Amino acid sequence: MSDDDYKPGLIGQIKDKLISSKQQWAKDGRLLTGEASSRERNRLPPGQRLVRDWPVLDLGVQPNILLDRWQLTVGGLVGNPVKLDWNAFLDLPQSDSISDIHCVTAWSRYDNRWTGVLASDLLKLVKPKAEARHIVFQSYDGYATNVTLQMFSAADVLLAHSWDGKPLTREHGGPVRIIMPQYYLWKSAKWVKHIAFLDRDAPGYWEVRGYHNTGDPWKEDRYG
């Protein structure tokens, strides 16, 4: 994704200062504690602090996608590529899942109740081909982030349209965002538009700006 992908008409301006200071954090290794931590010992990953509110982080644009214009496409190395409109998305099996979120900027928030389509149900629908090993999420704001098919296949991963029983707000990525609870929140693409299955890795927005390719908070995979 290049900056040319940001179409005019989006609300707001790209936050150049925020983006360059986050790139600097990666260079400096900010927030790294060097502690090893285990899930059994502590629910809070190393270097994180618990918050009760829910901060908003984006590149400075929050696309406004009306439900009757919303579309999610899934393609690449799949047996059954799909183009889902809002009703087709809601016709897929719906599930609830409660999980914690961990942002690389060092806040964590416990017990978020998400509602939407489990990744496992999406995988049953699109049938990844044997060569598919990697996934990239592409969003309406031009953002992209990469995961492996194995990461996406975890039981707690979903395409969420609701949080705490209410529609996900635009600032938090509504109509639909990805939720990848086992990784830093930058892997959880907001305003998701396209999911591509690939046979090679395709690092996304932050991954090419000094952030870790996997982003496991228990390993403090902040930068890489």
Ligand SMILES: Nc1nc2c(c(=O)[nH]1)N[C@H]1C(S)=C(S)[C@@H](COP(=O)(O)O)O[C@H]1N2
């Ligand atoms: N489309 C899109 N998804 C995104 C981002 C973004 O800028 N655009 N930011 C990522 C980052 S860096 C974080 S920390 C989380 C923030 O999610 P929140 O605003 O709901 O807390 O969204 C992630 N997903």
Ligand SMILES: [Mo]
């Ligand atoms: Mo982030």
